Amino acid sequence: MTIAEVSKKYDISADTLRYYERIGLMPPVPRTPGGIRDYDEESCGWIELMKCMRRAGVQIEALIEYVALFQKGDVTIDARKELLIEQRNQLVDRMAEMQESLDRLNDKIERYEQGLMTKEKLLQRMKQEREKEKAEVSDDE
């Protein structure tokens, strides 16, 4: 498979695919005798994995380390497992934070829907009153 085909298949630019290989986000891609990339099933597997992990916000740094360990063979299995567990934990944490934000967004939207906006209207009213007071003080001068 050429880089253009892979680019289309996974919706990742050719530049990004070359970049990923160059920084070690995947093992070297097989080449034709002329030096042109010829992606095989394994390469595609790596691309798909990295696309998935990157979309989830896993740092490139960690993924590079994983690939490096993978390339060192079976002696690194424990280290790889630890790395994955660490990333999983971070992912779970991030998702929990996002859930909080989601709840909050939903709350806010609901309030807009009800035309209530209690908190904000209250705060605005408070602000307006403070400004009115200030204005009155100025008038007294």
Added chain:
Amino acid sequence: MTIAEVSKKYDISADTLRYYERIGLMPPVPRTPGGIRDYDEESCGWIELMKCMRRAGVQIEALIEYVALFQKGDVTIDARKELLIEQRNQLVDRMAEMQESLDRLNDKIERYEQGLMTKEKLLQRMKQEREKEKAEVSDDE
């Protein structure tokens, strides 16, 4: 409240707090006659909201727009609601993607735990065989 106190309270650097105000991620913070920021409840509310949204990955751009709309008053209520809904939808999408990655990570970890690594071992075996073949071809030369 001084910027140092707010910084500590929300665990956001003073530089970031100034930056947030400067780019319009929150309305202007009240000042002392000397020009020093004096955060009130409302400012703190904005900071907390923005911290929450940013942690969830909401783009600063969208948040700036929200604040701008908010400052234009009640006529922008519909636009603000739409903006929030859009951000909520994006958040939901991102969380779904993250869940996919999480499932995948969990799968991988489980396979490491079982010492199976079926897919990868299979791929490696395939690769080794390809290389062996190549080596044999070379020997024939």
Added chain:
DNA sequence: GTAGCACCTGGAGTAAACTCCAGGTCAAGA
């Protein structure tokens, strides 16, 4: 009234993750 520390502004610098470019090869068709 001055030492010293927190705060101010505008602007430059940084990190992560791409993205683009120049100048050069490869390969398939006329």
Added chain:
DNA sequence: TCTTGACCTGGAGTTTACTCCAGGTGCTAC
């Protein structure tokens, strides 16, 4: 064989979201 379009590499540029800095001002305590 020549053209043309896809690919190559190394390196520079871009975007987002901060982070740092220089040079200056505002309080507070001696």
